[in-house]
Amino acid sequence: MFSSKTYLALLVVLELSQRERSAPLTSRHLARQYNVSKRYLEVVFNNLAKAGIISSKRGIGGGYFLASDIDKLNIYDLSMAAEGGIKIFAGGEYLDEEGDRAGLIRDINLFWNDLNEEVMEKLKSHKLSDLVSRLSDLKEMYYI
Numbered sequence: 001m002f003s004s005k006t007y008l009a010l011l012v013v014l015e016l017s018q019r020e021r022s023a024p025l026t027s028r029h030l031a032r033q034y035n036v037s038k039r040y041l042e043v044v045f046n047n048l049a050k051a052g053i054i055s056s057k058r059g060i061g062g063g064y065f066l067a068s069d070i071d072k073l074n075i076y077d078l079s080m081a082a083e084g085g086i087k088i089f090a091g092g093e094y095l096d097e098e099g100d101r102a103g104l105i106r107d108i109n110l111f112w113n114d115l116n117e118e119v120m121e122k123l124k125s126h127k128l129s130d131l132v133s134r135l136s137d138l139k140e141m142y143y144i
Contacts, residue, residue, distance in 0.1 A: 002079060002083065002086065003083060004036075005043075005044050005047070005082040005083055006078065006079045006082045006083055008034060008036060008040075008041065008044050008082070009044050009047075009048055009053075009078055009079075009081065009082035010075075010078060010131075011034060012030055012034075012041075012044070012045075012048075012054075012064075013048070013053065013054070013066065013070070013073075013078060013128065014128070014131065014132060014135070015030075016054060016064065016065055016066040017066050017070050017128070017132055018132075019065070019066075023065075024056070024057055024061075024062060024063030024064050024065040025063045025064055025065075026062070026063040026064070027041050027042055027045065027063070027064065029063075030064070044082055045064060047081050047082055047083075047084065048078075048081050048082065049067075050081070051077070051080070051081035052067055052068055053066070053067060053068050053073065053077070053078065053081055054066055054067050054068075055067035070127070070128040070129045070132060071127060071129045072127075073127065073128045073129075074123065074124050074125070074126055074127050074128065075123045075124075075126045075128070075131075076120060076123035076124040076126075078128065079123060086120065086123075087116060088112075088115065088116045088119050
């Protein structure tokens, strides 16, 4: 399941994509803007930095900036980096597949595994650049 880490990562990456690399954002600014603790934000940032999605610059004028191309980055990549792994349904594996209900349990587990794979493929098909374009179109529509 997705947690608030993926949602926060998506917000931050989209915001960073709209900024020049020479104008990084500080974690203090972003934590205030999204009403999360700076510590929580930095956990997400560390995950994104390990994946090469964002980078940081220390010192005066420092902060975080986008390190990867949003044309090559998809929602799956972002979620995997933020969460450390994704599984839509994690139940069922602990159930014993032996006994009276073994076939039923096995079939349900196969169904959930297939569904999980379908969702992962769908996430891979959505590029962040597509989302940026869509949000720009919506923004223009509201300004008319």
